Amino acid sequence: MPSVFTTPPPLEDGSQIAIVAPSRPIDESHLDRACARLRDTFSLEPVVFESARKDWEWLRENPRARAEDVMEAFEDPSIRGIIAVTGGDDQLRVLPHLDPTRLTASPTRFFGYSDNDNLRLYLWKHGIVSYGATLHPTLTVDPEIHPYIERYLNRAFFERSLGVVEPAPEWTDEWFDFDTGEPRDWRDNPGRTWHGEARVTGRLWGGNFSIVKWHLQTDRFLPPADELDGTILALETSEDVPYPREVRYTLRTMGERGLLERFDGLVMGRPRTHSPGLEWEPPADYGEQLRDEVLSVLAEYNPEATAVFDVEFGHADPNVPLPLGAKATLDPTVGRIRIE
Known part of the structure; x- marks a missing residue:
């Protein structure tokens, strides 16, 4: 494995978190709902990057632009976290457009799973720890965020480690x-x-x-x-x-x-x-x-x-x-x- 793994520093109350779409997009209503929950439940300030506002046809035709959004989010010193809007089925096409030096120069907490595990395995290869959550469905489903999800998202956002992972009831x-x-x-x-x-x-x-x-x-x-x-x-x-x-x-x-x-x-x-x-x-x-x-x-x-x-x-x-x-x-x- 890489000789050194970096766990990017935790976020703080009021930290900016980039919203990117390295995979598929989501409805504007779902995007707004998730951003509101980031603000109201976790006191984080979402910064919506260009890819997160694009439709699927544009995203499908522009894997390089999707990669660029991810790299720009990593490089922006005001951004403390990055979260993918949702999963999909073609993020493998984004990976060839990534420059690992731009990702490792300023390790940032990246959140994504499903199709975003493509990017997370890429980060693993370059020694960066990343976390499994997306805007949708993690922060959009149910009338309220499930308390179990909220507990461990709080740890993933704001603590050095998740600690003991207890079974859910x-x-x-x-x-x-x-x-x-x-x-x-x-x-x-x-x-x-x-x-x-x-x-x-x-x-x-x-x-x-x-x-x-x-x-x-x-x-x-x-x-x-x-x-x-x-x-x-x-x-x-x-x-x-x-x-x-x-x-x-x-x-x-x-x-x-x-x-x-x-x-x-x-x-x-x-x-x-x-x-x-x-x-x-x-x-x-x-x-x-x-x-x-x-x-x-x-x-x-x-x-x-x-x-x-x-x-x-x-x-x-x-x-x-x-x-x-x-x-x-x-x-x-x-x-x-x-x-x-």
């Missing part, structure tokens, strides 16, 4: 209806599932399963294999809800490439089991099937790894802005995750 993967504004149905949290007995500490690498798969396929922005030694793989499956066997196939290829054995641990986000427009109907035990497939690959390629499943990060709610590049400690003896 409830969870949901329902879509929020902005037309009615009605609260979503929440289910009791059944808890996390642990595998292995060893207490392990390592830097987090990974993110959205689809994005990790793209980077394995393109092999343009992966770190050298030995830089993954002793790290902890973080994976979440997003609203794509892939077939469990597809996750097994990808992890198996990582095993065959000699990558999977390099991780000391694995953190799997609680999977979504519902998403409009899916071409298949995930079974009620989708999460259990996914876990079994992952464990089958670990048993073959990395049987000593410590793993924990159904962690609060990714596309199910509520979630933690899990920081890639930060040190995580997985302690199965007490069932605790700590992020430093």
Whole structure:
């Protein structure tokens, strides 16, 4: 891994936070709603960059301009944080236009997940810790910000580390209806599932399963294999809800490439089991099937790894802005995750 990782300094009350769109745009109403919550709940001052006001056609045709907005936000000394408006499916096209010297000269807290894990893996390769949250849906859904999300966003914005990541009391993967504004149905949290007995500490690498798969396929922005030694793989499956066997196939290829054995641990986000427009109907035990497939690959390629499943990060709610590049400690003896 990079010899030195930098955790950008925390924000303060009244700090300016750049709003950029390195992936897709969002509706103006959603943008306004999220900016108001940044001001009212977190006492931050959003600065909306040009890309965040553009439509998808313009963004699709201008990956270089999207990259430029990100770099300008990093370079602006008045900006203390940067948050992506939402995810998407083509941020991989933005990465070739980034200049790492412009990003590393003034490390700034970057927030994004889903498609933005492309940029976060790029930052990881250059030794910069980044956090998993976006304007939408993190700061737009529900009548009020879920208190669990608010607690860990406060830590991600204003503290040096997230500390102990406690299980949430409830969870949901329902879509929020902005037309009615009605609260979503929440289910009791059944808890996390642990595998292995060893207490392990390592830097987090990974993110959205689809994005990790793209980077394995393109092999343009992966770190050298030995830089993954002793790290902890973080994976979440997003609203794509892939077939469990597809996750097994990808992890198996990582095993065959000699990558999977390099991780000391694995953190799997609680999977979504519902998403409009899916071409298949995930079974009620989708999460259990996914876990079994992952464990089958670990048993073959990395049987000593410590793993924990159904962690609060990714596309199910509520979630933690899990920081890639930060040190995580997985302690199965007490069932605790700590992020430093």
